[in-house]
Amino acid sequence: MALLGVPVVFIALFSVGLRSNIPGAPVAFSLSNWSDFLTGGGGAFRGRFVYSMEVTLAVSVLTTLAAYPLAYFLSFVARHRRYALLLLLLAPFFTSYLLRVIAWQIILNNNGVVNSLLWDLHLRAQGDAVSWLIYSTFSVALVLFYTWVPFVSLPIFVVLENMDHRLQEAAADLGASRMETFWRVTLPLSLPGVIAGFVFVLIPTTGEFITPLLVGGPNNQLFGNSIQAFFSATPDWNYGSVLAIALIVVVVVLTLVFGRFIQTDLRAEARAEQ
Amino acid sequence: MASTAVDPAHGNEPGRSQRAVAKGSRPGTGQLSLVALTKRFGTFTAVDAIDVEIPSGGFFSLLGPSGCGKTTTLRMIAGFEEPTSGQVLLDGQDIVRTPPSKRPVNTVFQSYALFPHLRVFDNVAFGLRRAGVAKDEVTRRVGEALELVQLSGFARRKPSQLSGGQQQRVALARALVLKPAVLLLDEPLGALDAKLRRQLQVELKQLQAQVGITFVYVTHDQEEALTMSDRIAVINHGRIEQAASPKDLYEEPANAFVADFLGVSNLMDAAVSGPASVGARVSLSDSFTVDVTRGDVGLRGPVKIVIRPERINVEPADSQGSNRVPGLISNIVYLGSSLQLAIQLASGHAVTAMVPNTGEEAASAWAPGMLVSCHLPPGALRILASDHAGPGQADPALAGTAADLSPGNQG
């Protein structure tokens, strides 16, 4: 047993070690970068941070709202084929994320599918592209939405599945209409799954940077892009680390706040055995 | 796996002369002693200083309610739990430090634990192969083992293709093929239906007699233990209440727990008022006394007395004589081979009497609401100390009612 526990510790240490950013490393310990970011001239980054959070929040909410009916459909309407249909819903995930974003770029581009279709149907003048279709908040949000909805429907589906369907029968038995049953019984009981799904979108999206790179314009870059910039284009590792740690802090806080809603079998089992 | 570090010349062999000549048995081995065996999980004591001798070559059962520590004890013998203190002596040698893979002890698990990805043959051959036995020898011994459990044609099947009873037999064969000194069985018949269970109980008993290996059997089913065992240890809260033969446990229970665990006991609260010509005089209530000749007849004061249902003689209400208490039949259960009468005694106690079903006449002789007289023979009653918890509290309210109904008070 000890022989098997050692790799466990080793891996944990290894992973933690890799995540230790070294802000302000070589020369002297200084908080100037931090103060710059938080209060001083780093206003542009603060602004971008706020913008990022707004986009993240909006996308998370929309995604969750859109995912709920899908989960509901699977659990209540498509009773017999629900697992197969779930797989259908999730299948695009198994293909390359990058490729899917590139595909959207092709669709939304200035001479892409949507625009050229509009031109061919003579709904717009040839060459006149819809401006907000690409390199805009819309495109970034749309692609993120597209990517996440199926995945968000998963925890909602699980919760709906585990719910005792006889509760709805009981409600009906007591005289509730279908809408009332939904609002008062189904929805409240499925809330843990909904929150879990919401969190599944929220936390990773805070660090998202690939989508804005491909379908976002210069005004639509997210916070992750700022971090990335500091480590590649205009390298300033100290400042970049400041931003990176800020992001980690945000993520950790979010995880702590929402973490109790994320129920994997393992966590639940662990708690049950306590 | 077939070898043992124990020298057969040592260790006592109490039951050897009585054991049947066995096939492939190991004479003089398989005698287990548990010495002050204790297991604690944090603050919870699962097994509390158990001392028991398990003679070699017999069928020994650990009997008790769920959670009493019997399975933990078994696992300590097997080596899957390390005792907090105490010893497990196999033929005189303490095996507590030996890992389970090296102990000459094999286990049949409650879930059978057959390896689903291996065929029956490979399951049974598993231990032999681990021990490095030659290929031909393996084939031969697996064949023998399967024959022993009557599964000769099943070698090529997978466990998922077998019924519960067949899987259990494969588990048996797998353990027995290694010719262990002791075979441990952890409630192996629990998952089977009643009829199959009874059939397998008989088969297991015969098998044990045939191979002559010490069987240590864990169960919570007292009927099962009584049917199969040579000796039984009744365990409660990690302690042995009594270890004896089935007959002794049933007829001479040492305390209220044992009496009540094995069959219906009709445990009653009473008080010893003084000695009798034979045995003791016990008052069941203010108005009723009986003579009791068995059990702790030297005790005085509050005690419990027991009597088995089949020993209560149910007689018509006007029957005269000593050791008789009037009663009212409150319910009759027709069990086919017998009638179970629930009777409210005038002393305030509720008892169950068993009357054999001798035909039409007997069945219609009794009816609920009928007054009867219960004859409790002195030799069938037994006095037990009142320390242990047990049912049978006399209800003073009922005592009054039943007394009013006794023949002397009618009219």
Add this chain to the structure above:
Amino acid sequence: MRPVGRLGSTGLTIYFWLFVVFLFAPLAVLLIFSVNSSPTPTLPLSGFSTHWFHEAFSNTVLTNALVRSVFIALVAAVIATALGIMASLGLMALRGRSLSMALTLLLLPLVVPYICLAVGLLILVEVLGSGPSLIAVVLGHCVIVLPFAILVIMPRLRSLDPAMNEAALDLGASSFAALRLITLPLLAPALVSSGIICFVTSFDEFAIASFLAPSGQPTYPVFLYASARTPALLPEVIAVGALIIAGSLLLVVLAEGGRRWAERRLVGLTASPEAAVSTAVSDQQAVPVAMLND
């Protein structure tokens, strides 16, 4: 009364299928344009042609990048699965509080944004003096992918009847022999799943690779990104992309079919039916997380 009325049913069904179309549309777009003869992906379609596939596969930079990614993914999958087995076995010995803590520690990479991990690793390799290298990429991928391996392997390990391992020991097998002969074969479906998930995640991983791959040796996603901004290379990119997508979808179908077949063969190994259902669902949960945390 059914929980959804007929009107609701129809509405939801329409919504679902519309959404499925929405989901598969971009994939279809790629597939269509991969055989479109025009060098720009725009409507109207100009004609059927497969010459982009030829172009793509004669582009050595592209093929090298593909090979590099496959190789890295294989190594990362093997290492992570092996470590996942060890970690899961180690975790089996824990309970309650220490289990929660150990799990949190091991699953931490799931939560941290990959951009932070990537830059952290970059700093680390610079500090260690070695700079960007393919080995760093492999190691980085292992860190990311190990949680998925654990998430797939651990539930399956827990659902095994513990008596099985005890029986092996009881019959005389050493701990290692019991592991090799009993536990690992019974874990086989989970090991395969883990391998596939790890491979796919590593193959598609962009963030870490973009920082840690040496400049002349891009992994496929890094190459893909660079090409996406170059209109001239776009058709080749689309062609290969279409192949990858077709391949991925095929893999999904095969993996699911294979998993169901393996489960049927190993009937009787789960301790409870609830465990089997929840492992199925958590499997499906694990994979998408892998794909998205780029």
